[in-house]
Amino acid sequence: MTEQLWSSIERKCFHLLQQTKTRATLLQIHAFILRNALETNVNLLTKFISTCTSIPLSASHESLALLRHARQVFDKRPQRDDSFLCNCMIKAHVGMRQFDESFTLYRDLRRNTCFVPNSYTFVVLAKSCGSNMAIWEGQEIHSHVVKTGFCSNLYVLTALLDMHSKFGKTGSARTLFDEMSERSKVSWTALVCGYARSGDMINARKLFDEMPEKDSAIYNAMIYGYAKLGDIGPARDLFEEMTDKNVVSWTSMIFACCHSGNVLSARSLFDAMPEKNLISWNTMICGYCQNKQPHEALKLFHEMQATTLLEPNEVTIVSILLAIADLGTLDLGCWVHQFAQRKRFDGLVKIRTALIDMYAKCGEVKKSKRVFDETPEKEISTWNALINGFAVNGHGEEALELFLEMQSQNIKPNEITMLGVLSACNHSGLVEEGKRWYKAIEGFGLIPQIEHYGCMVDLLGRAGCLEEAEKLIENMPCKANGTILSSFLSACSYFKDVARAKKTLKSAAKLEPGNDGNYISVRNLYAAERRWSDAEEIKRLMRKSGVNKEVGCSVIEIDGTIREFVSGDGLYPNWDSVDSTLQRLQKHMKGDIT
Incomplete structure (x- = not known):
């Protein structure tokens, strides 16, 4: 009709x-x-x-x-x-x-x-398979396309090409591309994006250079591909080459700088942007969080609220909760939780997981557990957040009970779960439990990573099992990193094992020559043993290597404002009052005053 x-x-x-x-x-x-x-x-x-x-x-x-x-x-x-x-x-x-x-x-x-089915049916289903990583269904759709004679349809072939690219099957995508009698700009873009997404920037760049027509979308894909590899040079060259930069182009370049650790350049680009959208703000805030600058992340978040009409979304909330967790600013965390509830974001699993992590790292384990219990559909990351939350707060038994409950619900642990379990045993001194679950890692079909080895070395070291920890380091399938050696060195110093400490310092200094903590740990050990000449030798090594002791720093939240204190900073406002209060607290702790 x-x-x-x-x-x-x-x-x-x-x-x-x-x-x-x-x-x-x-x-x-x-x-x-x-x-x-x-x-x-x-x-x-x-x-x-x-x-x-x-x-x-x-x-x-x-x-x-x-x-x-x-x-x-x-x-x-x-x-x-x-x-x-x-x-x-x-x-x-x-x-x-x-x-x-x-x-x-x-x-x-x-x-x-x-x-x-017609061509539109296959285009819709191919796009859906690609977006959902439904590989078997995608292959079924591809076979149906062949059987129904749509192999020459440009739109269907482009959708299949894009689908295989998203699966990471760039070989199959390239075969389709080469067999196409006609290609559109979308076809070129789909394959270039596929190469860039899989990290094959050599083929991506080769095809990019051959493209008869380029637009900002393909430039953005290339910049993003280089960014994921941390290859900032080619990304910047492409950005400078663009004649029609848009907000996506600027944001892609900001992401590239943040991903490579160059946060200053990222902020310069962010400030120079002719216009910004919520994704731009989120990218810069997340960049600060990823590069361990939570102060700057919070400052930028407050700036966004004060200078724009943009409403934070779930991505903003997750990033800000990460920054709050790093700083321990509980009052702000509670405000963000209330904001998420008002905007109905608190029903999202990733928001709830971030809240669980934030409350736990701020020391509010009960609130963390309450959010967990009120989460109807839990993902593996949700369980991991609370297990780790119990661990960092010294609630080892509760962490292990939660881990057993997780298994009873037939939820298979992953590498992060097992790291949380080992961390719980470590923080609570549960040596035998730690050994048990360390041996069980491969039984879950997992391969121990260097973080698992590091946690076990720390657990054994804290318990004084230095010989066992040393054997674990020697038998690791990968070389010990600076964190593991520093942990073992600290244990050797604590238990006054001079020989192992001296040996470990040589290895640790090669990996991290600027780590002042390693030198100071051994120097203090020599001083405790009254080996003054050896302690002076450590000082000379530090001077020779250009190592300086890092100044201590602490952060607290007072009436919603973050205050940072640096050791020995006599120029801090109201320093006399702060110093006087500290002295009184010290006397009170010693029992000199009531």
């Missing part, structure tokens, strides 16, 4: 569907369709289903409810062989990220109806 042959009531209904903005209105229109027996008009029904999934609603459960309603309408139709209608329903599921439902519907339609 064409629109020219529609009745006036059908045209009115179609016009209403184009104008509707609310769920209530849409349901009224559906009632109108049923009352006037208009559901036989396939085009009108298709428009109704597409409208069900395109109305912007404030709550996700309302959108899902409308999608279920649309699916019921679709399922009750006796004839479901119209390609336009079927494609609309499949796309509706894909749009709501219901990949399983979309693919199951596609299979059911092919099996139980006369539905014949």
